[in-house]
Amino acid sequence: MPKITVKIDPATCILAANCVGMEPKLFQIASESYVELIDAEGIVQGTEYTFAATEPEIEKIEDAVEACPTRAISMSRS
Numbered sequence: 001m002p003k004i005t006v007k008i009d010p011a012t013c014i015l016a017a018n019c020v021g022m023e024p025k026l027f028q029i030a031s032e033s034y035v036e037l038i039d040a041e042g043i044v045q046g047t048e049y050t051f052a053a054t055e056p057e058i059e060k061i062e063d064a065v066e067a068c069p070t071r072a073i074s075m076s077r078s
Contacts, residue, residue: 010034012072019064
């Protein structure tokens with residue numbers, strides 16, 4: 001499985017929460033005014049998280065990145 005890094009820019013995030021609706025296993029609304037990342041166990045990873053992902057998971061994350069109206073989410077493969 002390839003490793004990916006997902007990042008959220010809290011300064012750009014407006015809490016549209018499209019990503020939360022599309023991939024609630026990775027994105028959740030933080031106690032602050034932005035979305036944060038969580039791991040498979042639901043542990044908060046903050047605004048940057050690197051992990052191994054399957055191709056179907058990557059496709060869902062790419063869809064969430066595209067659905068962000070402010071482009072506050074980015075994803076890269078390593």
